[in-house]
Amino acid sequence: MEDKLWKVSTSPHLSDRESIPRIMWLVAASLAPAGIGAVYFFGARAAWTIFLAVASAIATEAAIQKLRGKPITVHDGSAFVTGLLLAYNLPAEVPFWIPIIGSAFAIALGKQIFGGLGYNPMNPALLGRAFLLASWPTHMTIFRTPPRGGTISGIDVETGATPLNLLKQAQDVLHQAKVAPGEVPAQKISEAMMHISKLYESYGNLFWGKVGGCLGETSVFLLLIGAAFLLYKRYIDLRIPVGYIGSVALLTWAFGGSEGLFTGNPLFHVLAGGLVLGAFFMATDMVTSPITPRGKWIFGIGCGVITVIIRLIGGYPEGVSYSILLMNLTVPLLDRYTKPAIFGARKR
Amino acid sequence: MELKTLLIISVSAIFINNFIFSRFLGLCPYIGVSKALDSAVGMGMAVIFVMTLASSVAWVVDHFLLEPTTSNLFYHLLRLKTPPDLVFLKTIAFILVIASLVQFVEMVIQKTSPALYKALGIYLPLITTNCAILGVTLLNLDMGLNFIGSVVQGFTSGLGFTLALVLMASIRERLELADVPRPMRGIPIAFIMAGLMAIAFLGFSGLKIR
Amino acid sequence: MSVGKEFTKGLYAENPVFKQALGLCPTLAVSNSVRNAVGMGLAMTFVLVLSNIIVSLIRRFVPRKIRIPIYIVVIATFVTIVDLVMAGFAPDLHKALGIFVPLIVVNCIILGRAEAFAGRNSVFRSLLDGLGMGFGFSLALFVLAFIREILGDGRLYGFPLLGPGFEPMLIMILPPGAFLTIGLLMGLMNWLDKRRCS
Amino acid sequence: MKDVLRMAWILGVVTVLAAAVLGAVNHVAKPRIEEQRRLALEQALLSALPKADPRAIVPVYEGDEIVYYKGYAQPDTTGLVGYAFVARGAGYSSEIETLVGVDTTGQIIGLKILREVETPGLGTKIEEVRYGEKDPWFQRQFIGKRARQLAVDKDGGEIVSVTGATISSRAVTNSIRKGLEELEKRLGGFSKTAQQVSD
Amino acid sequence: MELRLFARRSFRGGVHPPENKSLTEHKPIEILPPPAMVVIPVQQHIGAPGKPIVQVGDTVRVGDRLTEPGGYVSVPVHASISGTVKAIEPRPHPLGTSVLSIVIEGDGQDQWSPEVQEDPNWQQLTAEEIRDRIQMAGLAGMGGAAFPTHVKLSPPPNKPIDTFILNGAECEPYLTADHRLMLEYSEEIVRGMAIMLRILRPKRAIIAIEDNKMDAVRVMREAAGKEGLNCEVVALPVKYPQGAEKQLIKALTGREVPRGGLPMDVGCLVQNVGTARAVYHAVQKRRPVVDRVVTVTGRGVAEPKNVLVRIGSSFAYVLEHCGGLRDGAARVLMGGPMMGIAQFTLDVPVVKGTSGIVVLSQEEVRERREAACIRCGRCVDACPMGLMPTAIYHLVKHKRFDEAQEYGVLDCIECGSCAYVCPAGLPLVHAMKFGKLEVSKRMRAAS
Numbered sequence A: 001m002e003d004k005l006w007k008v009s010t011s012p013h014l015s016d017r018e019s020i021p022r023i024m025w026l027v028a029a030s031l032a033p034a035g036i037g038a039v040y041f042f043g044a045r046a047a048w049t050i051f052l053a054v055a056s057a058i059a060t061e062a063a064i065q066k067l068r069g070k071p072i073t074v075h076d077g078s079a080f081v082t083g084l085l086l087a088y089n090l091p092a093e094v095p096f097w098i099p100i101i102g103s104a105f106a107i108a109l110g111k112q113i114f115g116g117l118g119y120n121p122m123n124p125a126l127l128g129r130a131f132l133l134a135s136w137p138t139h140m141t142i143f144r145t146p147p148r149g150g151t152i153s154g155i156d157v158e159t160g161a162t163p164l165n166l167l168k169q170a171q172d173v174l175h176q177a178k179v180a181p182g183e184v185p186a187q188k189i190s191e192a193m194m195h196i197s198k199l200y201e202s203y204g205n206l207f208w209g210k211v212g213g214c215l216g217e218t219s220v221f222l223l224l225i226g227a228a229f230l231l232y233k234r235y236i237d238l239r240i241p242v243g244y245i246g247s248v249a250l251l252t253w254a255f256g257g258s259e260g261l262f263t264g265n266p267l268f269h270v271l272a273g274g275l276v277l278g279a280f281f282m283a284t285d286m287v288t289s290p291i292t293p294r295g296k297w298i299f300g301i302g303c304g305v306i307t308v309i310i311r312l313i314g315g316y317p318e319g320v321s322y323s324i325l326l327m328n329l330t331v332p333l334l335d336r337y338t339k340p341a342i343f344g345a346r347k348r
Numbered sequence B: 001m002e003l004k005t006l007l008i009i010s011v012s013a014i015f016i017n018n019f020i021f022s023r024f025l026g027l028c029p030y031i032g033v034s035k036a037l038d039s040a041v042g043m044g045m046a047v048i049f050v051m052t053l054a055s056s057v058a059w060v061v062d063h064f065l066l067e068p069t070t071s072n073l074f075y076h077l078l079r080l081k082t083p084p085d086l087v088f089l090k091t092i093a094f095i096l097v098i099a100s101l102v103q104f105v106e107m108v109i110q111k112t113s114p115a116l117y118k119a120l121g122i123y124l125p126l127i128t129t130n131c132a133i134l135g136v137t138l139l140n141l142d143m144g145l146n147f148i149g150s151v152v153q154g155f156t157s158g159l160g161f162t163l164a165l166v167l168m169a170s171i172r173e174r175l176e177l178a179d180v181p182r183p184m185r186g187i188p189i190a191f192i193m194a195g196l197m198a199i200a201f202l203g204f205s206g207l208k209i210r
Numbered sequence C: 001m002s003v004g005k006e007f008t009k010g011l012y013a014e015n016p017v018f019k020q021a022l023g024l025c026p027t028l029a030v031s032n033s034v035r036n037a038v039g040m041g042l043a044m045t046f047v048l049v050l051s052n053i054i055v056s057l058i059r060r061f062v063p064r065k066i067r068i069p070i071y072i073v074v075i076a077t078f079v080t081i082v083d084l085v086m087a088g089f090a091p092d093l094h095k096a097l098g099i100f101v102p103l104i105v106v107n108c109i110i111l112g113r114a115e116a117f118a119g120r121n122s123v124f125r126s127l128l129d130g131l132g133m134g135f136g137f138s139l140a141l142f143v144l145a146f147i148r149e150i151l152g153d154g155r156l157y158g159f160p161l162l163g164p165g166f167e168p169m170l171i172m173i174l175p176p177g178a179f180l181t182i183g184l185l186m187g188l189m190n191w192l193d194k195r196r197c198s
Numbered sequence D: 001m002k003d004v005l006r007m008a009w010i011l012g013v014v015t016v017l018a019a020a021v022l023g024a025v026n027h028v029a030k031p032r033i034e035e036q037r038r039l040a041l042e043q044a045l046l047s048a049l050p051k052a053d054p055r056a057i058v059p060v061y062e063g064d065e066i067v068y069y070k071g072y073a074q075p076d077t078t079g080l081v082g083y084a085f086v087a088r089g090a091g092y093s094s095e096i097e098t099l100v101g102v103d104t105t106g107q108i109i110g111l112k113i114l115r116e117v118e119t120p121g122l123g124t125k126i127e128e129v130r131y132g133e134k135d136p137w138f139q140r141q142f143i144g145k146r147a148r149q150l151a152v153d154k155d156g157g158e159i160v161s162v163t164g165a166t167i168s169s170r171a172v173t174n175s176i177r178k179g180l181e182e183l184e185k186r187l188g189g190f191s192k193t194a195q196q197v198s199d
Numbered sequence E: 001m002e003l004r005l006f007a008r009r010s011f012r013g014g015v016h017p018p019e020n021k022s023l024t025e026h027k028p029i030e031i032l033p034p035p036a037m038v039v040i041p042v043q044q045h046i047g048a049p050g051k052p053i054v055q056v057g058d059t060v061r062v063g064d065r066l067t068e069p070g071g072y073v074s075v076p077v078h079a080s081i082s083g084t085v086k087a088i089e090p091r092p093h094p095l096g097t098s099v100l101s102i103v104i105e106g107d108g109q110d111q112w113s114p115e116v117q118e119d120p121n122w123q124q125l126t127a128e129e130i131r132d133r134i135q136m137a138g139l140a141g142m143g144g145a146a147f148p149t150h151v152k153l154s155p156p157p158n159k160p161i162d163t164f165i166l167n168g169a170e171c172e173p174y175l176t177a178d179h180r181l182m183l184e185y186s187e188e189i190v191r192g193m194a195i196m197l198r199i200l201r202p203k204r205a206i207i208a209i210e211d212n213k214m215d216a217v218r219v220m221r222e223a224a225g226k227e228g229l230n231c232e233v234v235a236l237p238v239k240y241p242q243g244a245e246k247q248l249i250k251a252l253t254g255r256e257v258p259r260g261g262l263p264m265d266v267g268c269l270v271q272n273v274g275t276a277r278a279v280y281h282a283v284q285k286r287r288p289v290v291d292r293v294v295t296v297t298g299r300g301v302a303e304p305k306n307v308l309v310r311i312g313s314s315f316a317y318v319l320e321h322c323g324g325l326r327d328g329a330a331r332v333l334m335g336g337p338m339m340g341i342a343q344f345t346l347d348v349p350v351v352k353g354t355s356g357i358v359v360l361s362q363e364e365v366r367e368r369r370e371a372a373c374i375r376c377g378r379c380v381d382a383c384p385m386g387l388m389p390t391a392i393y394h395l396v397k398h399k400r401f402d403e404a405q406e407y408g409v410l411d412c413i414e415c416g417s418c419a420y421v422c423p424a425g426l427p428l429v430h431a432m433k434f435g436k437l438e439v440s441k442r443m444r445a446a447s
């Protein structure tokens, strides 16, 4: 028999077939239905925006890695996913430079400055969005293109804005009427009430995506297809979305109504805005979410609580991005204080 | 003060107008003492303590010694015709009173509770002459808060500072293990992180309690 | 150290903001416009120079144990003078700088220089040191404000610079912009220093 | 012990010295500061009531509180040109205070924002002066308007709000409308025709 | 107590690697002829090495003792062929070190020592004598760790054993040695188990087998019945590392061996099926450990099979009897692919702990460029010990051993589940091993 020196390595000598590129590209694939939906609903402009965001993310990643003399790893798909998710978080009619600058910021200051994949403490795509929102709020809050087959707010009114935007405005009116009776014209009050009740009945539009909003967030149906795939592949942990959506539903039901406790409409709040996108695809970003089972529960619930606070009393109609970013900050603490019990440590 | 007002003061001091992310006060200890979680917690506790203390004594000093009102002690003691306006001495008065009081408290803690001294004491001298402490007293004055309001604002500002400090320290501990580009290691990356955290805290802007 | 160095060290090599990470609060807080930055820089330099001189003058008469309170009183006196004068003669600037003027009292650059330098050196050297540190601080503020105002407002010292087509990047004049700018600047300096060394 | 006393003594002397110096400076500066404050208020009142004589703008009290000012054309307080009042409304991140002047018929003749801590570059655009212009464009819109015209475009009114800062714009607009309505109530209605003011 | 049998039998974590047992599970054990030369390391167990009692030039017969135990936690080794001692020198050992070994050149006779003969009176032996016999027969656990069996059979009086577990789980992929052993030598296994039960007198005895070997479950049940053994034969769901003793005890009894503790701390004792058979040989037949069943398998082997080989036979010899290697053979392992040790030469001998020789082909081996950890948490989910492998990995990498110890690096059983699932291909087990080494070094230095 041949006499040679064999290669050695440490155990285990097998591995399952998962790899980071495989995970990332399949996540990208699971986001494809929503992307196709975005192009269908909002037109070719959406495809262009998505392309620019992704291309800029990949180019930035490659450029920085080259500058640092590190191996270029854009083929692993993580920059692609970041660009994609950033694009999904943009309104349809942003100028072309918005996705480019947003992705560059997300990758450069959200990810590469910490050493690249795996080291970033906060969700790069959401940082990109929050950066854009703080830098050019006017571009980021204009929703004018109605989706094909629907209206911007999902009800038959002209007043621009996404369902959550409209809800916030209407609730502001009702609040104003409450604190200063007699000052708000009765016609405005009844209009606001009509809007709210119509919004609350627009489940169908919200579910299929025939409402205004950011590119990738409108169709709950298409997002759920991708989410189901990820759950099946076990790439995402159910604890985070369940904790997240569950707490949003509970809290909006409890505090979201104008007629006292437990008069809110949880289903509307779950379907509207970017909650489904955020809960299944962004809060679950493994790099920036806790690693321990208990930590994941706390993380999900924390996201839900902050989202509801922002939606109900905050300065924005939508709170998903900020809630995830804020909870990202707690991840090292959560990981530290929710370590699983080591085998044999419980029973002494 | 109305409970709701106090709640608004608290939420504002902790989240909306956080000392670090929005008011830019106490940045040097924030950057300097956020390398390790343990010391961050100790520093945070010390800051909460000193801010509360400083807010209360500064209010007392201002109200009874500096303001030109009828509660001014000089007015009574020296039997002046009109209450004297000594507000221009606020900076010097506050800093001296705070510094000596903290020194006194430090001595008391050292004598009575060595454990507490070990946890807090080493941070006390670091922060007596720090802008976050003096800053909160000046803010209280600017905002015209009464005694309770000042104490609550002092306490919750300290809480907000501690929140920022502890989050930062836990993240920096994790960044120790990260492949941060060499020139960015240490203070630069801490600033970047603070910037990103401030972006996240923008989420609280515009919060309205009603 | 040569007399010239006493002055120039504060500008780059020992820049209080970039190299020592001191005096960060006013630096970040008022660097959203060049106008504020210049005002703050001048106020700070004034206090630094005068307190350095006085501290150096009295250093032989001050018992060691109470030197810190005495320094503080000296500094606080000059700060209050600046505060009062600014309120009287430049009310707009006074309003814009807010509590950061009185807060110069606790600025660690000033106490730090009094303690580490003026308390041990001649009046002349202390003056130069104060000037250098003050200008170094002002320089840092100016650089930050320059970047932040141009990008965040499209203007410089109030004059539109980048034309009407430029859409200002608001975040630069918000708190996050201050942190990000100084972080990147410090990283850049480290990188340049390292390249120069090798 | 002797040491401590000595040090306390030195410290005391230094402090008293410092206080004395500051007292002196304050003595000089205080009148200036008060003068500045007065000037600022006068400036504001003059922008609210451009035709009034600076010496003839008098506060109207209700208890201890100034509820509005009356502005006259002549220093001897004759020739009423209008009223000025402070309107307060909650903006995005602060309470916005505006000094508003109206003529005797309730038409706005001038205004000046006194206090506002809105987001720089966003909410603060309510005070923006465009390059080459003299006065803030947002505030200029109010001149000549009456209470019922006051609502921002989003609410179906005539005031063009600052893009991306509807909240701040709305705060200014609504607070002025409210203030006007209050003033009208206090005065028991505006007069139908403007007072003739001779210059 | 009985009710627990119906409870879900499992432990936290674990993985399901492809089993690949079909390569050899139907191949009866083939007895290989004695080789022309054996290399017998003086240490094939955990504990003190033995001291040689033969010299170069001595002639030996099969079963002749070659060493004196080096202490209480030590066992001797025996000649596995008859012939002449050619050399006593350090030779490569499959654990990757160089170990003093006794090289015997065979005379082709295969003469057995006269001492190896059935003891008709073995039933009269006291427990003490039985333990002695087990020690002197060179018994070290055949489940992989090779801990001297007589030590395990001597629990201190304050820690009585109430549950005896015979470990036939064989959860490692590819390996079928225990499986075949149970099918073909069930009686001997059961008899060995009976001897151990006699010493320990536990309340409960269990034979645990994964349910991918239902034929073995049946056979063992029959054998136990025939022997009149009062024991349960339990079929466990397939999950790696079911066979690791702490996990096995947890799955069977619900008890958790405390951290840093031993099975006896919860009244349990776990023995491998091969060990049981060796106990039978040692006590009843007075036959020391001179051979063992080895599964020779993998896509790199021409004819995978189970073989009974003499201790000390070289891997090369064994592989030759299995048709040699195929093209594309990439890695030679002693043991299964999850815990086995890669060999750099085929000149290493089969030792008492060699349960398998697995030759992996290029496509199978886990050879990845390391990426960065993406904190996916799969390793945390997989770790049967409840550790956070990624955290320990990072700490060890940055030489922060104190914190690694806080995170439980010493509790790691090196099962490899974490590295198996890691999508970044990180050498997690390598970090664990290094961390354990450093931490114990520090602890020793501190005490």
Ligand SMILES: Cc1cc2nc3c(=O)[nH]c(=O)nc-3n(C[C@H](O)[C@H](O)[C@H](O)COP(=O)(O)O)c2cc1C
Residues within 6 Å of the ligand: A133, A134, A137, A138, A141, A315, B202, B205, C174, D091, D092, D093, D118, D119, D120, D122, D123, D124, D162, D163, D164, D165, D166, D167, D168, D169
């Ligand atoms: C960082 C930040 C600061 C903001 N500051 C203000 C502000 O000062 N004033 C304001 O009215 N809205 C502010 N907003 C709120 C948004 O711009 C909000 O969308 C806007 O007020 C609604 O007006 P629009 O209907 O014109 O978009 C701020 C938003 C962000 C992200």
Ligand SMILES: Cc1cc2nc3c(=O)[nH]c(=O)nc-3n(C[C@H](O)[C@H](O)[C@H](O)COP(=O)(O)O)c2cc1C
Residues within 6 Å of the ligand: E046, E141, E143, E144, E145, E146, E147, E151, E152, E153, E154, E155, E244, E245, E246, E262, E263, E264, E268, E269, E270
């Ligand atoms: C120092 C030491 C002492 C041991 N003592 C005993 C013992 O007294 N009783 C026992 O049943 N097992 C004892 N063992 C054996 C272990 O329980 C275990 O069977 C052995 O380490 C191999 O287990 P593994 O193959 O699961 O790693 C001991 C092991 C070590 C390392």
Ligand SMILES: Cc1cc2nc3c(=O)[nH]c(=O)nc-3n(C[C@H](O)[C@H](O)[C@H](O)COP(=O)(O)O)c2cc1C
Residues within 6 Å of the ligand: E140, E141, E142, E143, E144, E145, E146, E147, E167, E168, E169, E170, E171, E172, E241, E242, E243, E244, E245, E246, E270, E271, E272, E273, E275, E276, E339, E413, E414, E415
């Ligand atoms: C990850 C792991 C898996 C194991 N799997 C088995 C197994 O399947 N069968 C087995 O007999 N021993 C297995 N062992 C060894 C057992 O833990 C234990 O040491 C052995 O059953 C004790 O018996 P022995 O002393 O007779 O070898 C495994 C050990 C580890 C660490």
Ligand SMILES: Cc1cc2nc3c(=O)[nH]c(=O)nc-3n(C[C@H](O)[C@H](O)[C@H](O)CO)c2cc1C
Residues within 6 Å of the ligand: A023, A024, A027, A078, A079, A081, A082, A083, A085, A111, A116, A117, A118, A119, A120, A122, A123, A124, A125, A126, A235, A236, A281, A282, A283, A284, A285, A286, A287, A288
């Ligand atoms: C389930 C899953 C969710 C992800 N979500 C995000 C995300 O929300 N934002 C993002 O920038 N990258 C996301 N990524 C990609 C990748 O983790 C991200 O680029 C890293 O955060 C960069 O270190 C996701 C990846 C996976 C597997």
Ligand code: SF4
Residues within 6 Å of the ligand: B025, B026, B027, B028, B029, B129, B130, B131, B132, C022, C023, C024, C025, C026, C106, C107, C108, C109
């Ligand atoms: S006073 Fe304190 S917080 Fe402020 S700049 Fe100086 S060190 Fe920083």
Ligand code: SF4
Residues within 6 Å of the ligand: B028, B029, B032, B126, B127, B129, B130, C021, C022, C023, C108
């Ligand atoms: S005052 Fe204290 S905390 Fe602030 S910079 Fe100086 S030493 Fe650091």
Ligand code: SF4
Residues within 6 Å of the ligand: E382, E383, E384, E385, E386, E387, E389, E411, E412, E413, E414, E415, E416, E417, E418, E419, E428, E429, E432
């Ligand atoms: S090798 Fe160690 S750390 Fe990894 S899964 Fe097994 S026990 Fe856990």
Ligand code: SF4
Residues within 6 Å of the ligand: E372, E373, E374, E375, E376, E377, E378, E379, E380, E389, E390, E393, E418, E421, E422, E423, E424, E425, E426, E428
């Ligand atoms: S499995 Fe690998 S990539 Fe995932 S958390 Fe563990 S070490 Fe990191």
Ligand code: FES
Residues within 6 Å of the ligand: E143, E144, E169, E170, E171, E172, E175, E241, E242, E243, E244, E336, E339
């Ligand atoms: S057979 Fe399970 S590990 Fe050895």
